[in-house]
Amino acid sequence: xxxxxxxxxxxxxxxxxxxxxxxxxxxxxxxxxxxxxxxxxxxxxxxxxxxxxxxxxxxxxxxxxxxxxxxxxxxxxxxxxxxxxxxxxxxxxxxxxxxxxxxxxxxxxxxxxxxxxxxxxxxxxxxxxxxxxxxxxxxxxxxxxxxxxxxxxxxxxxxxxxxxxxxxxxxxxxxxxxxxxxxxxxxxxxxxxxxxxxxxxxxxxxxxxxxxxxxxxxxxxxxxxxxxxxxxxxxxxxxxxxxxxxxxxxxxxxxxxxxxxxxxxxxxxxxxxxxxxxxxxxxxxxxxxxxxxxxxxxxxxxxxxxxxxxxxxxxxxxxxxxxxxxxxxxxxxxxxxxxxxxxxxxxxxxxxxxxxxxxxxxxxxxxxxxxxxxxxxxxxxxxxxxx
Amino acid sequence: xxxxxxxxxxxxxxxxxxxxxxxxxxxxxxxxxxxxxxxxxxxxxxxxxxxxxxxxxxxxxxxxxxxxxxxxxxxxxxxxxxxxxxxxxxxxxxxxxxxxxxxxxxxxxxxxxxxxxxxxxxxxxxxxxxxxxxxxxxxxxxxxxxxxxxxxxxxxxxxxxxxxxxxxxxxxxxxxxxxxxxxxxxxxxxxxxxxxxxxxxxxxxxxxxxxxxxxxxxxxxxxxxxxxxxxxxxxxxxxxxxxxxxxxxxxxxxxxxxxxxxxxxxxxxxxxxxxxxxxxxxxxxxxxxxxxxxxxxxxxxxxxxxxxxxxxxxxxxxxxxxxxxxxxxxxxxxxxxxxxxxxxxxxxxxxxxxxxxxxxxxxxxxxxxxxxxxxxxxxxxxxxxxx
Numbered sequence: 001x002x003x004x005x006x007x008x009x010x011x012x013x014x015x016x017x018x019x020x021x022x023x024x025x026x027x028x029x030x031x032x033x034x035x036x037x038x039x040x041x042x043x044x045x046x047x048x049x050x051x052x053x054x055x056x057x058x059x060x061x062x063x064x065x066x067x068x069x070x071x072x073x074x075x076x077x078x079x080x081x082x083x084x085x086x087x088x089x090x091x092x093x094x095x096x097x098x099x100x101x102x103x104x105x106x107x108x109x110x111x112x113x114x115x116x117x118x119x120x121x122x123x124x125x126x127x128x129x130x131x132x133x134x135x136x137x138x139x140x141x142x143x144x145x146x147x148x149x150x151x152x153x154x155x156x157x158x159x160x161x162x163x164x165x166x167x168x169x170x171x172x173x174x175x176x177x178x179x180x181x182x183x184x185x186x187x188x189x190x191x192x193x194x195x196x197x198x199x200x201x202x203x204x205x206x207x208x209x210x211x212x213x214x215x216x217x218x219x220x221x222x223x224x225x226x227x228x229x230x231x232x233x234x235x236x237x238x239x240x241x242x243x244x245x246x247x248x249x250x251x252x253x254x255x256x257x258x259x260x261x262x263x264x265x266x267x268x269x270x271x272x273x274x275x276x277x278x279x280x281x282x283x284x285x286x287x288x289x290x291x292x293x294x295x296x297x298x299x300x301x302x303x304x305x306x307x308x309x310x311x312x313x314x315x316x317x318x319x320x321x322x323x324x325x326x327x328x329x330x331x332x333x334x335x336x337x338x339x340x341x342x343x344x345x346x347x348x349x350x351x352x353x354x355x356x357x358x359x360x361x362x363x364x365x366x367x368x369x370x371x372x373x374x375x376x377x378x379x380x381x382x383x384x385x386x387x
Numbered sequence: 388x389x390x391x392x393x394x395x396x397x398x399x400x401x402x403x404x405x406x407x408x409x410x411x412x413x414x415x416x417x418x419x420x421x422x423x424x425x426x427x428x429x430x431x432x433x434x435x436x437x438x439x440x441x442x443x444x445x446x447x448x449x450x451x452x453x454x455x456x457x458x459x460x461x462x463x464x465x466x467x468x469x470x471x472x473x474x475x476x477x478x479x480x481x482x483x484x485x486x487x488x489x490x491x492x493x494x495x496x497x498x499x500x501x502x503x504x505x506x507x508x509x510x511x512x513x514x515x516x517x518x519x520x521x522x523x524x525x526x527x528x529x530x531x532x533x534x535x536x537x538x539x540x541x542x543x544x545x546x547x548x549x550x551x552x553x554x555x556x557x558x559x560x561x562x563x564x565x566x567x568x569x570x571x572x573x574x575x576x577x578x579x580x581x582x583x584x585x586x587x588x589x590x591x592x593x594x595x596x597x598x599x600x601x602x603x604x605x606x607x608x609x610x611x612x613x614x615x616x617x618x619x620x621x622x623x624x625x626x627x628x629x630x631x632x633x634x635x636x637x638x639x640x641x642x643x644x645x646x647x648x649x650x651x652x653x654x655x656x657x658x659x660x661x662x663x664x665x666x667x668x669x670x671x672x673x674x675x676x677x678x679x680x681x682x683x684x685x686x687x688x689x690x691x692x693x694x695x696x697x698x699x700x701x702x703x704x705x706x707x708x709x710x711x712x713x714x715x716x717x718x719x720x721x722x723x724x725x726x727x728x729x730x731x732x733x734x735x736x737x738x739x740x741x742x743x744x745x746x747x748x749x750x751x752x753x754x755x756x757x758x759x760x761x762x763x764x765x766x767x768x769x770x771x772x773x774x
Binding site: 197204232272299331 | 577578579580581583584585587588591592595596597612613616619620623626628631632634635636637653655656659683686689715718
């Protein structure tokens with residue numbers, strides 16, 4: 001969506017990324033695997049105004065390739081809006097006239113938050129592969145420090161798609177008293193074997209790039225080809241076969257090229273290459289490795305002795321779970337499994353399987369049903385929280 | 388299937404690969420793109436005996452990674468049988484007590500037939516990327532020379548899965564008078580945009596390998612990492628999500644590794660890596676590029692002015708078309724499109740969509756319904772041809 005189109009619907013306007021840093025001691029930050037890390041910086045943005053009784057805060061959680069920049073633009077000249085600008089702004093699903101919306105870059109990320117590209121204070125050089133393994137729960141624990149810092153005792157909602165949905169679910173389990181409600185979109189309580197396989201071939205593409213150099217490339221050439229290929233692989237899985245067919249079919253990039261040419265290029269190939277090249281400009285290969293690994297290892301069932309029902313036993317949030325019929329990376333069955341486990345526990349959960357050809361990407365694309373469902377759910381949750 | 392298991396069902400025993408070479412002039416071999424190539428060698432194997440009136444010959448067409456070695460083993464000590472040994476042998480679907488079965492390595496391949504790894508007579512060095520672009524029709528035209536050479540006027544059947552199915556269909560269109568019947572399994576009249584995309588990321592994995600060196604690696608280190616990754620990507624698409632889940636789930640390779648480890652490995656990852664490593668030992672990276680490109684460019688509809696009906700207008704074969712319900716690379720809808728186009732032309736076609744979780748790989752795995760359908764179809768076709 002262009003700035004112009006976004007402005008039509010209502011825009012949060014020019015925004016600024018802020019930074020919150022905490023260190024140990026006194027603020028110990030211990031990761032799931034037992035290692036300590038610090039200082040930790042989280043880049044974050046906020047849109048809208050926190051109300052007097054601090055009851056209107058919504059934490060937006062981003063997916064693999066996201067950042068703190070969820071809405072608005074950085075300057076009047078900036079042509080690109082935040083990654084969820086379609087859904088965040090005055091009058092939009094996450095209505096910034098009503099709610100105070102927060103989004104932070106995940107721990108392990110590369111858009112302002114501490115990650116493999118950050119300087120390791122013990123060596124004075126970038127962490128690279130010395131960065132400790134982070135989990136979805138670690139990301140959430142770091143966000144909790146930010147929410148404390150902002151003086152918010154209870155979030156009206158946590159919301160996200162894909163890995164953002166994993167974080168949202170984890171929030172309701174790790175901090176049940178801090179979350180009124182949870183919007184988990186196109187996500188899963190654990191990734192499928194096929195999903196792990198796709199993440200793995202993406203990582204292998206990076207490992208195979210000689211410029212990756214075991215993660216030590218910050219002072220030399222970066223592993224562009226590897227990261228670009230990882231992104232290309234990812235993109236195939238984000239689109240449905242039908243959407244790809246309708247968008248590109250078997251058309252050639254250059255219609256003058258004959259079908260028998262070795263180098264003649266299909267449109268779908270050019271599209272993927274373009275996505276790969278664009279990605280390399282803004283993303284760090286090591287972060288790609290760490291974050292996909294965090295996604296692979298996320299497993300709420302395993303965390304609770306093999307029972308997803310047990311995972312949701314002590315949650316107190318109300319849930320809106322949304323899946324998309326053509327999403328084959330995080331298929332509807334994954335969402336239904338979450339819904340079942342919540343219902344067995346007698347929790348309050350709304351579920352909708354939205355009919356669309358847009359595949360996993362659907363949560364990032366215009367979708368009226370998605371917009372309305374989020375809007376109405378938040379309205380009802382906000383009303384409840386006011387009593 | 389081990390030699391032992393194969394022997395139980397009936398084996399063709401120890402076989403030998405033969406070579407047929409033709410050159411120009413006098414035997415001009417002109418490719419679809421107009422370029423000439425020669426001499427051309429085709430590696431081939433035969434099983435069973437050609438009957439007196441030469442009416443029992445079946446040509447088996449292999450898929451992307453196949454070879455002429457479709458059945459039997461190379462010595463008594465050889466532990467591996469041919470790639471379709473499950474279906475070729477005494478009493479099996481392609482019953483070598485009744486039929487004379489032929490299988491040749493495709494033009495552009497790397498298992499004995501002329502391909503990018505062969506010596507270019509004009510330079511005295513391997514062709515590499517100077518090898519001309521080959522199409523599925525070119526592969527079929529080369530096979531035609533072999534069939535002529537074997538003194539066979541009419542094939543009882545052409546049969547294959549995946550790219551083998553494409554060749555089978557092409558045979559019935561290119562040489563309608565030479566084919567009694569066609570068995571096209573898990574195939575398509577053209578690959579989907581998603582299929583092209585997967586082939587492309589596989590090729591990019593090879594291109595990214597510095598040892599690929601624009602295809603000039605025959606006298607130095609080979610692009611192992613790139614080809615291995617291409618194969619890993621391919622393997623994901625050959626299996627259904629369900630099959631992958633049942634086979635590996637989220638289990639770790641080493642159960643002692645904790646979930647928080649960076650290097651802890653899921654079973655599905657180890658499996659794919661093993662498949663990649665095994666493949667590199669027997670396959671040429673440049674062949675992978677050329678053959679996947681031939682698959683991408685295969686388009687019967689485009690060949691006939693955008694009409695698949697027109698493509699099948701002049702065929703005279705009887706068809707058995709088979710798809711697998713969980714095959715998402717060559718989905719059942721692709722087979723149904725072929726069946727519809729044949730029926731519009733009033734052609735004789737049997738179609739079966741076999742219920743299985745084995746995905747695209749199903750045609751290479753044990754499947755009683757597949758076996759029975761091939762067997763009965765051939766029996767009936769052989770009976771007809773005898774009158």
